[in-house]
Amino acid sequence: MPVFLDTTQPDFEAQFAAVLSAKREDSPDVDDIVAGIIADVRARGDAAVLELTAKFDRLDLATDGLAFTPAEIEAECAKVSPEDRAALETAAQRIRAYHVRQMPEDAQWTDPDGATLGWRWTPVSAAGLYVPGGLASYPSSVLMNAIPAKVAGVQRLAITVPTPDGVINPLVLLAARIAGVDEIYRIGGAQAIAALAYGTQTIAPVDKITGPGNAFVAAAKRRVFGKVGIDMIAGPSEILVIADAENDPDWIALDLMSQAEHDESAQSLLITDDAAFGQRVAQAVEARLQTLERRDIAGASWRDYGAVIVVRDLDEAAALSDRIAPEHLELCVADPEALAEKTNHAGAIFLGQWTPEAIGDYVGGPNHVLPTARSARFSSGLSVMDFIKRTTIAKMTPAALRVIGPAAERLAQSESLEAHGLSVTARLNKLNEK
Amino acid sequence: MPVFLDTTQPDFEAQFAAVLSAKREDSPDVDDIVAGIIADVRARGDAAVLELTAKFDRLDLATDGLAFTPAEIEAECAKVSPEDRAALETAAQRIRAYHVRQMPEDAQWTDPDGATLGWRWTPVSAAGLYVPGGLASYPSSVLMNAIPAKVAGVQRLAITVPTPDGVINPLVLLAARIAGVDEIYRIGGAQAIAALAYGTQTIAPVDKITGPGNAFVAAAKRRVFGKVGIDMIAGPSEILVIADAENDPDWIALDLMSQAEHDESAQSLLITDDAAFGQRVAQAVEARLQTLERRDIAGASWRDYGAVIVVRDLDEAAALSDRIAPEHLELCVADPEALAEKTNHAGAIFLGQWTPEAIGDYVGGPNHVLPTARSARFSSGLSVMDFIKRTTIAKMTPAALRVIGPAAERLAQSESLEAHGLSVTARLNKLNEK
Numbered sequence: 001m002p003v004f005l006d007t008t009q010p011d012f013e014a015q016f017a018a019v020l021s022a023k024r025e026d027s028p029d030v031d032d033i034v035a036g037i038i039a040d041v042r043a044r045g046d047a048a049v050l051e052l053t054a055k056f057d058r059l060d061l062a063t064d065g066l067a068f069t070p071a072e073i074e075a076e077c078a079k080v081s082p083e084d085r086a087a088l089e090t091a092a093q094r095i096r097a098y099h100v101r102q103m104p105e106d107a108q109w110t111d112p113d114g115a116t117l118g119w120r121w122t123p124v125s126a127a128g129l130y131v132p133g134g135l136a137s138y139p140s141s142v143l144m145n146a147i148p149a150k151v152a153g154v155q156r157l158a159i160t161v162p163t164p165d166g167v168i169n170p171l172v173l174l175a176a177r178i179a180g181v182d183e184i185y186r187i188g189g190a191q192a193i194a195a196l197a198y199g200t201q202t203i204a205p206v207d208k209i210t211g212p213g214n215a216f217v218a219a220a221k222r223r224v225f226g227k228v229g230i231d232m233i234a235g236p237s238e239i240l241v242i243a244d245a246e247n248d249p250d251w252i253a254l255d256l257m258s259q260a261e262h263d264e265s266a267q268s269l270l271i272t273d274d275a276a277f278g279q280r281v282a283q284a285v286e287a288r289l290q291t292l293e294r295r296d297i298a299g300a301s302w303r304d305y306g307a308v309i310v311v312r313d314l315d316e317a318a319a320l321s322d323r324i325a326p327e328h329l330e331l332c333v334a335d336p337e338a339l340a341e342k343t344n345h346a347g348a349i350f351l352g353q354w355t356p357e358a359i360g361d362y363v364g365g366p367n368h369v370l371p372t373a374r375s376a377r378f379s380s381g382l383s384v385m386d387f388i389k390r391t392t393i394a395k396m397t398p399a400a401l402r403v404i405g406p407a408a409e410r411l412a413q414s415e416s417l418e419a420h421g422l423s424v425t426a427r428l429n430k431l432n433e434k
Numbered sequence: 435m436p437v438f439l440d441t442t443q444p445d446f447e448a449q450f451a452a453v454l455s456a457k458r459e460d461s462p463d464v465d466d467i468v469a470g471i472i473a474d475v476r477a478r479g480d481a482a483v484l485e486l487t488a489k490f491d492r493l494d495l496a497t498d499g500l501a502f503t504p505a506e507i508e509a510e511c512a513k514v515s516p517e518d519r520a521a522l523e524t525a526a527q528r529i530r531a532y533h534v535r536q537m538p539e540d541a542q543w544t545d546p547d548g549a550t551l552g553w554r555w556t557p558v559s560a561a562g563l564y565v566p567g568g569l570a571s572y573p574s575s576v577l578m579n580a581i582p583a584k585v586a587g588v589q590r591l592a593i594t595v596p597t598p599d600g601v602i603n604p605l606v607l608l609a610a611r612i613a614g615v616d617e618i619y620r621i622g623g624a625q626a627i628a629a630l631a632y633g634t635q636t637i638a639p640v641d642k643i644t645g646p647g648n649a650f651v652a653a654a655k656r657r658v659f660g661k662v663g664i665d666m667i668a669g670p671s672e673i674l675v676i677a678d679a680e681n682d683p684d685w686i687a688l689d690l691m692s693q694a695e696h697d698e699s700a701q702s703l704l705i706t707d708d709a710a711f712g713q714r715v716a717q718a719v720e721a722r723l724q725t726l727e728r729r730d731i732a733g734a735s736w737r738d739y740g741a742v743i744v745v746r747d748l749d750e751a752a753a754l755s756d757r758i759a760p761e762h763l764e765l766c767v768a769d770p771e772a773l774a775e776k777t778n779h780a781g782a783i784f785l786g787q788w789t790p791e792a793i794g795d796y797v798g799g800p801n802h803v804l805p806t807a808r809s810a811r812f813s814s815g816l817s818v819m820d821f822i823k824r825t826t827i828a829k830m831t832p833a834a835l836r837v838i839g840p841a842a843e844r845l846a847q848s849e850s851l852e853a854h855g856l857s858v859t860a861r862l863n864k865l866n867e868k
Contacts, residue, residue: 087844094838098551101543107535116785117532117799122778124812138849171848207811226667229812233660248864254857261853293852340827344556351550351829354861358854359830362842365551366826377641378558378663380824390814392800393774395785396793404528408796410521414605415572418727419695420792423688427788430682 002306041194098365123153128196130211146179152387162188193220253284436740475628532799548834557587562630564645580613586821596622627654687718752776
């Protein structure tokens with residue numbers, strides 16, 4: 001059973017602080033190993049990648065090649081059932097439709113001083129997407145990373161996915177094909193990140209790398225950051241459900257377990273204004289934990305990091321939610337829109353009892369790559385914005401320079417940056433000659 | 435004299451690669467020291483900050499307090515000349531007008547399946563801005579960091595600025611007041627970053643930290659990233675000027691020197707389609723380097739990292755510009771708009787000979803905090819986007835869940851995430867009962 005908290009109890013603040021600060025992830029320090037792998041790939045390119053793949057994935061790619069061939073991709077995709085293929089295509093279509101709307105507009109205007117100002121957005125030229133192998137090889141994550149990149153206009157999108165002992169999930173390749181991925185390499189680990197960032201004889205370097213991975217991949221992404229852009233380093237998944245008594249406890253229990261089953265370090269929280277309902281949900285969780293396939297993982301997560309928090313009213317729930325800044329926030333209350341208005345910090349909000357969080361993982365349309373570990377206070381989920389960048393634009397006329405140039409000269413002087421000032425002065429002098 | 439390159443020469447690629455990869459910054463490894471300082475501030479709060487300030491800034495704040503009082507701020511601001519004040523206000527007004535236009539819209543729509551989708555933007559609650567002390571204490575940078583935060587709606591904006599031996603630049607305090615900064619602390623270094631990230635008895639923690647700093651500040655920002663958001667770690671400044679022969683060589687020389695004077699590690703590059711013009715600019719630089727106040731810095735930068743690159747035509751110039759991905763790109767050619775269209779990667783573009791880059795540093799309106807070290811390939815300058823975050827929103831109706839729920843169930847099964855699927859199935863079962 002998880003911990004039960006009640007905001008009316010005197011020790012609530014201490015207990016809530018413990019829930020908030022529970023250290024759910026203890027990453028092994030692999031930084032030295034990763035530094036060595038990156039240096040090796042930079043120095044020896046393909047040869048290093050081949051050696052490391054032979055060592056870690058027990059796979060000789062010297063003859064097969066680092067990349068899947070079109071024929072191999074075709075053969076794997078043919079293994080996918082029509083039902084699975086249709087589900088992937090439904091998901092892809094909905095994710096694409098949502099992300100197309102995210103594309104921001106360019107802007108340009110001339111201000112009262114005669115200066116023309118604006119900005120324009122351009123896509124990153126080449127992006128790399130890391131896809132984990134094995135159990136965590138999720139085709140839905142391929143769609144969620146690759147589609148925004150392609151919607152943004154990324155010309156070249158490369159995927160790396162390790163295939164330990166040669167095993168690949170056909171759905172991953174099909175998802176990549178549906179999303180329009182251009183290159184697929186069967187490599188993984190820090191060596192894949194190094195190859196994407198620095199390039200090898202076979203793999204051209206990219207400008208941005210996204211996608212989840214283990215501690216080695218995360219450490220490698222941190223190391224290559226600067227040389228290339230990276231997305232956030234994702235932590236274990238989280239959900240906060242705020243539910244009143246007018247819900248089916250089993251539905252809420254399943255929503256909580258759908259995060260808990262991801263990882264023993266996942267965190268599932270319930271806030272309710274009805275203590276008896278909280279108990280019913282906890283009982284429903286226990287019942288489900290008897291039979292769930294991933295009951296060991298889900299049970300450990302719920303036991304170690306789960307909590308039921310009883311509040312006086314929904315205003316109190318909203319205030320606590322902002323302190324949690326959850327990755328996923330599910331609002332199962334009579335007026336979910338009104339409650340959503342009272343919250344400020346969440347990666348994604350799911351409104352009402354007919355919107356289980358799992359819909360958002362697959363087919364809702366919004367991205368499922370979302371800020372974890374309270375980072376929704378300052379960051380956003382993956383979007384087309386991660387694959388475009390803004391260039392600001394300014395154009396002065398002689399008249400505009402006459403109006404605003406003197407202020408620039410003055411400030412340059414005050415900062416003792418003489419050449420800055422003179423670059424304006426020289427032009428103003430020319431204007432004054434006329 | 436800087437290096438002269440010519441794209442028609444056989445060794446051009448090797449020489450250009452050397453210009454691109456010149457290692458201009460050799461940060462001392464201060465990570466262990468910084469880790470110790472952060473741990474100390476986390477453990478002892480104000481007491482640690484006071485001790486470190488006494489040690490590094492030779493300043494006893496135990497009696498004066500960590501924060502500037504309103505009376506102190508008032509007294510310092512009164513020292514600023516009316517001309518400097520007017521220039522700051524002109525700059526602030528123009529920067530604000532530009533950044534107001536950056537605020538993105540919320541969105542909400544109902545799709546053909548009956549799902550209501552959208553997103554909303556909310557501000558970061560509290561932000562901290564690091565302002566360097568001493569020579570690099572630029573009031574313009576206070577405006578460029580603080581105004582976007584306030585335009586974004588940040589409720590609480592705190593500045594830290596070290597005042598070694600008690601010395602403060604009054605213009606920095608005035609810029610902070612004009613920008614609407616809420617709290618100003620006279621502390622600096624890694625201890626200031628630690629205080630902003632973790633809080634002390636006096637300083638409440640913030641959610642996001644921006645602003646430039648030395649190697650200690652940069653290392654501290656990297657360390658607290660995750661606990662709070664940070665902006666990019668800025669490298670030495672850069673400018674690329676593309677100029678045809680129809681320019682005053684002295685103007686172009688001053689534009690190049692306005693970056694070179696920032697830092698010996700700055701990089702100023704000229705691309706021209708007229709070799710003789712390139713020579714004239716180089717001569718004009720030498721002439722200016724006789725008298726510039728910061729000639730030692732500017733001269734070292736120009737000698738070590740500057741380059742004049744002669745190209746066959748402007749198309750070639752655009753292609754090279756994209757490989758450089760410059761922080762600042764100045765286009766002094768007959769049709770700068772057409773040339774801008776041919777480039778993809780730059781932090782900021784300045785169109786035409788009447789738009790010296792220095793205008794953008796102070797009063798143009800766009801931000802002067804821009805991506806360096808080729809990171810314009812994948813990132814953007816500072817903007818209101820750095821102080822807001824997006825929450826995605828989804829709401830299913832029973833009818834919508836009936837349409838798209840089965841695809842989610844299917845994909846959950848394929849990923850062996852049973853509870854995900856069951857959370858949808860339980861609801862669909864209820865609908866099928868009816």
